[in-house]
Amino acid sequence: MTINLDTQISIPETVYTQEVGEETILLDTQGGRYFSLDPVGTRMWQLLREHGVLRTVYETILKEYEVTPEQLETDLLALAAKMIEKGLARIQDDAE
Amino acid sequence: MPSRIDNHTLSQLISDHPRAVDGASLSPSDWPLLLQAAHQEGVGPLLYWRLSKSGELVSLPTEARNSLRGMYARTWAQNQKIFEELSVITRLFHEKGIPVVVLKGACFALTIYPDIGLRPMGDLDVLVPASKLAEAVEIAESLGYADTIPEASPGLHDLLSHHACLQKSGSGSITLEIHNSLVADKTFAYAVPVDWFWEQTEPLNGSSKNRFENLLVLTPTAQLLYAASHAMLQHGGDKAPLRWYYDLDQLIRSSGSRLDWDLLLEQAQKFAWSSALKAALAQTQDYFGTPVPDTVRIRLSRQTDHHESLVKKKQSQPGTKILLENQTLASLNWHGRARLVLALLFPSPAYMRWRYRLKSSWSLPVYYPFRWWGIARDALATVIELLKRQSVPRT
Structure with a gap:
């Protein structure tokens, strides 16, 4: 399934977040996978967990950081795709 | 740059006080050896945490950074699993009226480390009263734990071991050791009665309290005596990994006035564990510059016991x-x-x-x-x- 800014994302309960110094580690206790995020990625993740909608994350980050809309959209969608691929996030069906 | 990677290099890197060695002073060729040593000594996650906190992590070779991050993530995930088990075990034991004291790595991870992913542990150790051991084992077996290592001789385990060693299979299997005495059972010359340790228990406090209702821990004084003697008498100084000395260092630093040095020395003398305590504190100070009061060191240097030669003998790695x-x-x-x-x-x-x-x-x-x-x-x-x-x- 392709994702875009209107895709809704949910975080499985088995995924934990640990902030360690300058980076954040996401850990999936179910699958034993982990992923590290830099400070901007950490902020994206926080917003994603809070709102679940990529567009809200996009709009907030656009206000907070000096970044072009195109670059942000590319980075955000790439991050979301990687999270989904690693089982650290999943696409929420409308029916749910 | 250090001339070779040893425990002193590692201890400098994981210390939270001013360091003579930092990440930047190591060359790319030092890292593979350092990572191997950190893994063996059980301080990889701590090294990751310390370098990350100090901002040095970004300057590390990518492979070293990934390897350290992996050590932390795996430890965190495994410990999370162990603590889920501990939570169930504590609740079931409590329902049956069995008091339970969490020991060693799990206890330290909950009480003196700022993050549960920093303290690797081989197993989950708990202490129960000797009279409740059989019942405790039965409960553990009902949770899927089983005795997986056959006895070399019938009855030998009961004679030599002071705990039941059970294992739960599956992904990331967990070993549960249910102790009924500490450091050694009565067959060993340095065994002591466990009663004093039961008198020196207190409820687990701090941020983990709500997660582990009814879980007990040893007081800092008993904890220090137990950890020092476990390292020096049961295992031997040379076989004790660096993380055990770091435990002692952090225990002393974090306990402050709650650590009763007079009681510690008095009890060490009664148990004939002074030589073990002396050796453990000396090694800890050597690695981490641990603040042991001068008066304590002087008094301890005058205390002696009949295990002195055994402690010395166990400080070297036997060749065969x-x-x-x-x-x-x-x-x-x-x-x-x-x-x-x-x-x-x-x-x-x-x-x-x-x-x-x-x-x-x-x-x-x-x-x-x-x-x-x-x-x-x-x-x-x-x-x-x-x-x-x-x-x-x-x-």
Whole structure:
């Protein structure tokens, strides 16, 4: 399934977040996978967990950081795709 | 740049006080050795955490950074699993009226480390009253834990071991050790009654309190005496990984006035564990510059006991298996020694099948002589080792 800014994302309960110094580690206790995020990625993740909608994350980050809309959209969608691929996030069906 | 990677290099890197060595002073070729040592000594996650906090992580070679991050993530995930088990065990034991004290790594991870992913642990150790051990084992078995290592000789485990060792299989299997005494059982010369330790228990406090209702921990004073003696008498200084000394350092630093030094010295004297405590504190101070009061060090230097030579002997790594077993034999009473020697020479068929991974019993008659051949070769190596030692002039 392709994702875009209107895709809704949910975080499985088995995924934990640990902030360690300058980076954040996401850990999936179910699958034993982990992923590290830099400070901007950490902020994206926080917003994603809070709102679940990529567009809200996009709009907030656009206000907070000096970044072009195109670059942000590319980075955000790439991050979301990687999270989904690693089982650290999943696409929420409308029916749910 | 350090001339070689050793525990002192590692201790400098994981210390939270001013350091003589930092990440930037290491060359890219130092990192593979350092990572290997950090993994062996159980301080990889701590090294990751410390370098990340200080902002040095970004300057590390990518492979080193990934490797350290992996050590932290795996430890965190495994510990999370262990604590889920501890939570269930504590609740079930409490329902049956069994008080439970969490020991060693799990206790330290909950009480003195700022993050549960920083303290790797091989197993989950808990203490229960001796009278409740059988019931506690039964509950653990109902949770899927099983005794997986066959006894080398029937009854040997009860004689030599002070805990039931159970394992839960599955992904990231967990080993549960349910202790009924601490450091050693009565067959060992340095065994002590466990009553004092029960008097020195208190409820777990701090941020983990809500997660583990009814869980007990040892007071900092008892914790220090137990951890020091466990390292020096049960395992031996040279076999104690760096993380155990870091535990002691952090325990002392974080306990402050809650650590009763007078009681510690008095109890160490009563247990004849002063030499173990002295050796453990000296090594901890050497690695981490731990703040042990001068008065304590002076008083401790005057205390002595009959285990001094055993502590010294156990501080060096024996060159052969026989010398290693000899260290254990030296700690046992005569009955224990005889039973252990017999078990080493003539272990049970069940143990032989487990030890040599034999699928059937028909090959046992071959494997007993194979075992004795191995022992004979080790005996020859031991003789050579002893002769070499004699030929080295003593300074």
